[in-house]
Amino acid sequence: MGFIKNLFQSKKRREKAQKYKIGMEKTRQNVFNQLNELLKSGEKIDEDLFEEIEEIFIMADIGVDTVLKLVNHLRQTVEVKNLHDAEDLKEIIVEEMFKRYVQEEIIDTNLNVEDELNVLLFVGVNGVGKTTTIGKVAHLLKNEGKKVMMVAGDTFRAGAINQLKVWSERVGCEFFSKPEGSDPSSVMFDAIHYAKENDIDVLLCDTAGRLQNKQNLMKELEKIHRVIGREIEGAPQETLLVLDATTGQNGLSQAKIFNEVTNLSGVVLTKLDGTAKGGIALAIKETIGIPVKLIGLGEKLADLEYFDIEEYIYGLFSDVI
Amino acid sequence: MAFDQLSDRLQMALRRVRGKARLTENDIDEMMREIRLSLLEADVNFKVVKNFTKEIKEKAKGDKIMKGLNPSQQVVKVVHEELKELLGGETSVFALDKSKRTTIMLCGLQGSGKTTTAGKLAKYLRKQESIKPLLVALDVYRPAAVDQLVTLGKQLDVDVFEKGIDEKPETIAKESLEYADEHGHDVVIFDTAGRLHIDETLMDELRSIKQTLSPDEIFLVLDAMTGQDAVSVAEHFHESLAITGSIITKLDGDTRGGAALSLRKVTDVPIKFMGLGEKLDAFEVFHPERMASRILGMGDVLTLIDKVSENVDEDDMMNMMEKMMSGKFNYNDYLKQLKMIKRMGSLKGIMKLVPGAGKMMKNANVDDKKLVYIETLINGMTNQERKNPDLIKKNSSRRRRIAKGSGRSVAEVNRLIQTLDQQAQAVKKMGSMDPKQLDPNNPLKGMQDMQQPSGKQKKGKGKGKGKGGFRF
Structure with a gap:
């Protein structure tokens, strides 16, 4: 052993x-x-x-x-x-x-946050916990001393903007939004300009949940991604797919198609505090090469951990070894 | 549609035995392996899969099939029947007892789509049963969950009862019933907070809400993308609350939706409805029979017929057909036709329901925007031009004007002209066709011919070949 x-x-x-x-x-x-x-x-x-x-x-x-x-x-x-x-x-x-x-690589789960203005984009299907994850990541980065602003990019779902706003108040960070129904790309554009003028370190951008087989919505996401890259060179520094641990085999399809559209840098595996195992993340890493960066373990602000494969396996097998 | 990929695999497995006069033991084993993998990939719970393949194997090995005339068809039939059984057998009709007020409580994990479903259910019941629904916001935990329901209520013009987030859900629930009595609501739908099935505190809360309300129905809302854990979720909720039915959401995705198959088997409560999109009318009754057919790629004509009869005026339809048959089909009629289609929902959704089209459409890019462009083009025509299609056909400056006026290209105008022509011809052909000559295996033949010139649909690439690629 x-x-x-x-x-x-x-x-x-x-x-x-x-x-x-x-x-x-x-x-x-x-x-x-x-x-x-x-x-x-x-x-x-x-x-x-x-x-x-x-x-x-x-x-x-x-x-x-x-x-x-x-x-x-x-x-x-x-x-x-x-x-x-x-x-x-x-x-x-x-x-x-x-x-x-x-796979004989060195996997770095740290979020790629540099000294200049950073953009972290959160994408995923409906109901996986994007907004909650943003709340937790904001909390994490704020504790690391960063000036954080949340950007309400979900202008579609009823109540989404308010939901994020409540999180920003809980965390105590800045919040940027435009009226419901606005073009999400324009929200990003305006947020980036606001952030440049106000010395923000990190933008956490929410997006509306979308099923990966909806072509028009995926095009919209592509545009959001493009606009961010045009305004800041090298941005978004992180594009994170938020994945519900209860998801089955469809997780692969999600990772594959979201990756095609936005060039994912990592996965956030949420709701791992239930009975679900989130094993699909292993398949995602193996077939598409995108590592898990963070895991969500509850509904509180602090229930977020950097993913560590050794610990994950240990968590699974601690009785075995 | 959800179960497409599952049907691909099953079809592949069945293709091997198709046309064989006799099945060997080996054939059957081979087939069972494919079916097993297919169902596992579809997220069907592995225990359910085990039983499923075992039952089919026994039936397939029975004398009936081995010595039957066409064994492959028999196997398809057995698989279809078993799938249907697995999905619940008969359609579970949800009928309201209109002599009294009905209370419906929705519960489920976080993010399964309870709030959206509450809105959809209210809309559906109002339309089907002409009742006055009330939505009650009991999710006092998720930030802005109450807002979300209130916004939905506004969109639907349905009353929402909410008390903010400071009161206990049980209290809000109780008060809402008084409100419903005062205002004459006959159906009350409770949107509870999402929770993990193992969170004892929150499950206790649900039990206590149940006790307060003794609701007529308790529906578990489950995301169609759920993996093997669906069983554990369903078991826990069922044990705590004795749910009376379930609703499967997000079936408009590309998930294979095996969770639906296991859910029914494990809990033994009927799946009542399914959610098929973000629009509030993307909501249908769950039909096991039709779903089983979809799984096998047999299409879903019944749903299509329902859709058509719900949204299309019969007289309009007859007029249209007459016009088409007589060959006097003009742009005004075409516009009317487009509007009818639009009323039925998205083109892609409709095509999925046509037998054989699922496959054809797999790689086709059906863009509902195209319909809008066509509408714009037709709107750019003068009344004369609309009534007399020849005017445009014979005059290029008219075509240029229409293109310019609608912001589209001349090529698109030409394509529209072609489409109209082809459609008129196809209909004529159909009218003169001997019904006996219709190819029963390919009812779409005529349609395919009709649609190709529009450039909208390319035939599914590599039909039948290279289908193994969908295993990512």
Whole structure:
């Protein structure tokens, strides 16, 4: 078990990982206890076992393709290493998941916030928690000493502007909006000019939720993205796809199409405090290469964490290893 | 439509056995594997999938199919029937008892679309049952949730009862009933705050609201994009509240919507409605039979017929047909026709309902804006020109003027002229056609011919081939 133990040897690590563990308590209980149950010492490795492992991963909403590959790899490893005891699989599963996610890259989950004016654009389908996430990110950045302004780019949904405004009051940061029904690109344009004159460090731009198969709405988003890039070179510094952890396989389609339109820099995985596992994020990283940057673990301002794959896996497997 | 990709996969699996006179054990196993993967990719709960494939396998292996005349068709039939069963069998009709006031409570996770659904439901019930609905805002937690409902109420011209966010939901609920009595509302719809199904405090609150109201109906609102967790969500809500039905939202996305399949199976309460878009009339009764057909790519003619009869005046329609048949079809008629189509909803939505069109339309880019452009072009014509299409056809300066006046290109005017011509011809052909010669497998043949010249629809690329690509 050396590999995983090494990962978590430092005390600080362990403490931080503990937070994940609590946040994802339900997730763990639901899925990975079964894995623990399954991979008991003395159990035989056979086709039935592989099928059950497959189902456990499917239940965590990890993409079907990703699961099939993972399990195939397990089969091969078992053959090559000539393993017979199910318990030996634990380490291999964890290691393989880790490798698949990281893919020999260095993954930086820090938000790319520089000294000049930064724009963070939040996109996603309806009801994933974009506005709430902006509230939390504002809180986080404000605590880091940044001058933050929220931009109400959802001019479509009833009550959306007010919802963001309430968050800005809670956080105690600046807020920019135009009347409901305004062209969202013009909101961004005006907000950027206001921010330049008022020494704002970071703009957090909300957008209306849109299903990725709505062409006109995706074109609108493309325009928003383009306008921001035209006004500030290199902006938006971050374009974050907000993804509900309860989302199933459709998460892949969301990541793919939103990425085509806005060139995503990361994913924010929300509502991870429920029983959902958000496993689709692993498939997104594997197939599209977009990493998770932040996770939402509740409705309070402070319920936001930087994503750490090691801790995530540890959170899932802490009973296993 | 939601289940398109699922039907692709099933169709691919079934193509293998199509035309075979006899199925081997291997054929069936192969097929079951595809069906299993397909359903898993569609987010159907894996336990449900297991049972589903097992049942089909048993039926497929039964004598009936192995020795039947056309085994592939039999399998399609079995799959279709099982899917229909899985989705709830019969359509669950939602009938109001008009002798008394009806109370409906909506509940669900955050972001599943409860508030929007509340608005849609109010609109739907008012239209179908001509009643006076009241919306009650019980979401005192999410910032501006009350605002959202109030705004929806204004858009719909439906009363909204709200007490801000300082009172307890139970209290607001109680007061709203008195208000409803005073003002003669016969249906009261309660929009509760979204909550996690494992949040005991908030689930207690729901139970206590339920106790206060004893609502006639408790609907669980579920996002169609939900993954495997749908089962856990449904189980928890059902256990706490004994829900009486559910509503699936966001089915206008490209999700395969397997959550709907498992939801019904696990909770055993009917799915009553489905949400199909952000517009407040994008809301329909959930039909298991039709949905099963959609899954298998068989189209949904029944919904189309409903849509047409709901929105189109029959006399208008007959007049139009007569005109078309007689070959005297002019731009005024075309304009009328466009308006009829627009009343039914988006073109893409309608096409999805036509059997066979789902596939054809997969890669086609149907842009409702095009209809607006055509309307603009026709509006740019003089009365004479509209009545007599030949005037434009034979005079290029008229065409230039129309293009300029409507801000479109001459090419678009030409295309419109062509479309009108082709349409007139196609209809003529249809009129003289022997019904026996109609190709039953491709009822769209005539339509395809009709629409191609408009340049609006390209045939689905690689029809049948390279379909494996949808697994991302």
